[in-house]
Amino acid sequence: MASSLRRRLQIWYGLVLCGLIITFGILLYGRVRQMQLSRVDVELVAVVDYLNASLRAFPPPLLDETIVPPDDAPPLPPEHRIQQLYANLDFPETTGVGSTGTTREDWYFIVTRSNGKLLKQSENAPTSSLPADRLWPRDRPVLLQDGQVRQALMVGPQDVRILVGKSMHAELAETRWFGLQLLGTGLAVLAVGLAGGWWISGRLVRPIHQISVLAESVSEKNLSQRIETEAIDEELVGLANTLNVTFDRLEKAFAQQAQLTADASHELRTPLSVMRTQAELTLSRPRTVEEYRNALTSTLNAARQMTKLVDGLMTLARADAGQMTPQFEPVDFQQLVSSTVEQLRPLAFSKEVRLNLSVSPAIVQGNSTNLSRVVTNLVSNAIYYNRPHGKIDVQLKTEGDTVRLVVRDTGKGIPEESRDQLFNRFYRADKSRARTSGGHGLGLAITKAIVEAHGGYIDFTSEEDTGTTFRVTLPKAG
Template sequence: MSSPNESQATWARRSLRTQLLIGQLSLLLLTILGFGVTTYALMRRAIYNEAESDLLGAAQLIAKDSSEANPGTVTIDRAYRHRFGPAPRDHAYFAIWSAQGAIVGASDPLPPHISRPIDLPPVDGPRPFSTREHKDELEVIIRGPNATQILVGRPLAKEGDRLRALLRNLLAAGGVVLAIGAFAAWRLANRIVRPIEQLTVAAEQISATRLDQRLELPLASSEIQRLVEVFNRMLSHLQSSFEQQVRFTADASHELRTPVTVILTQADHTLSRPRSNGEYAEALEACLRAARRMKRLVDDLLLLARADAGRLDAPHESCDLAEVARSTLEMLEPLARERDVRIESQLQPTFIEGDAAQLSQVVANLVTNAIDHSAAASQVFVSVYSRRQRAYLVVADAGEGVPVEYQPRLFERFYQGDKSRSRQLGQGAGLGLSIVAEIVSLHHGTVDLSSTPARGTTLTVELPLRAVETPVPTPKAD
């Protein structure tokens, strides 16, 4: 015996067309059976009640005749014989018992199974009679005059013929309806499945190199059209992600190629002939700078890869964003002095749930970016504060600003609006703001950019404040 899970798996393996056909035909068959059984039961009850009513009328007429004449001379009235049926199989019979239990009148012949009823029939009420059945015969018993009991019965052969004819008609009608319903169910199943099959064929043509293709909206139900729209949106997202991944790989390869080339060139050039100790030192310093740049790039790539895989550790510690910013600014002070940029700060204690190391990287990337794009003798302003259950980190510079056409793509990986200036400044590979966006998103925050060309840029990080637990008062001792 198969388990429910195996039955469900077997059902799920069937095609959608088969499932629809089976479901619709099962529902139609249940409807036909329910209608047929109900109709047959109601008609059988009506025919039974009709026969019962005729027998009761004949019994009452016999009771009247027996009160006016000798019970032995009583017969069933011709009118009721006609109602019962003219065939010999429909002939009715009757018997009259006295109060002492003796038969005082009966039809001839009387069936051998006839016996005096043990229980007396009721005298009044909605059913002042009783009934009993013997094989295909129905008998009605009433009380007659002088405490007699009168039984009138007959075979229900005519009623059996009517019920069998009704059953044949119901079966024939049910078969016709089932055939018509099966054809309609097949047409409906094909109409439902055809758009899905068309979409399946079209989807099979889409591959990693043809993600620009889209499914066409078929003339189908709103659910199918909605499915096509969702699938097309998914393809758009996949295409965008795939293209971004391709660009990411190409840009990463290009950025890694530069320091590797520097190292190889320096090594080949230095080893081409004997050098002095100073020349060896200069070559090693050049290689060291290239290796450090490559290490920073690899670290950034690993962080972004972990973020894409959902493997960045979620923040779970309580930390002061102002203290994180203060320690990071102290570390960046030498870089600011080298670029002749002054860092001003206004840091208010602001406690959040977060990872201090990751938040320090956010501050470092934002402030470094501001320093690199600030003119000499200018300043970078950093502030930390809280407002309406939100924490804010704001980094503003008075540099040249970001052109409007660059702003929508500023947080894309490896994107550098002014590549020539970036190379001159010796900046990174364009991953700093991408890393900021990933870390801030991990902390359930947002980053907002506001920039005006020739007037400066402001980046605002918004984070949720730490939830403050309400202390439970300790009950005082009596």
């Protein structure tokens, strides 16, 4: 079952558009997600660095409780008391914690000793265990993802463990909302694109539909319509021109068929009229034996003329159908041309035309009966259309891989206006002589069909009042 070109275009366009939208959406979503993580990571690292710097400002005895000041040491200032210092260990005020749309409750930090003893943690810090020791870097913070929590780890002064975390709940919610917006936008773009694609594909196939409608309207009685190439797209001009050429050939073929039918009817009318007239006259009253014989002879000649015409039409019909290729075999073309020319010498003698023959050995692949018909048609035409005391030169020679037959006469030549139509069926360059010779104007058309069926070609040159030369070129056998 034939499928719709417009539907196929729409499907492919939809698939490509959908693929582009999905690819763009994934890339954009990933980029936004990565930007969110990068922003959070920068803030985490900033908080870790701030806490690390704050701890480095603590006096060593206050970080390491194993070191006890001597009894005679002066009391520490209030600001150096460990409780006071730990109380001041908190998020920085200038880093913008909570500036990403979240609250301070989304952040937490934990500061412990290497043995796990807690030094300080924020109020909302989780109670879960800390990461393994191998994950704690000493030179710079490392970033980890723990479920919906983003963490930054670092080992501070005197092996103090610093962990800063942030809940990504707000960011994930924001990302999900962005993904839904992206999905909705993509669906909207896809819908608009599909609608636009359907409209564009409709405009693309509309000229094809118009061409199809015009082609369907062409019939035997309406062959003059053509496609206006000015009104269609440039990409379809080639198709339109091809169809116009096809319509031209079709119109010409119908015209030739109509002309062939008319010409055949006209040619058959004469012998039929002769046969009918002879029969009616013969039967109108009693006749002598000699009169009956003459009437039958006239009727037989008319029947032979009809048979010749029908045989010619059948030959051309087989050529048109591509069936003019009987079993080919090697043919001695030299012998065939010689014997055919010798059979036509009495006719040339009766027309006072000298017939010269010059042949060389030549073998062709073909059908001897049809090839003999070619020679007969060309030589007999040269005899009938020659002038009294004229001459005909028949030459056969081999040229490379081809065999060429040349028939040259000294007749009146072919008029300029008749040369393009010379191989047309029922065409006669000299209509007055055609009637006296009994021809129907099929000889050269049949000759051309036979030559082309043998893989060759025929051409001619002619000069008025000088003569005509026909050349038949055939492939050499072997």
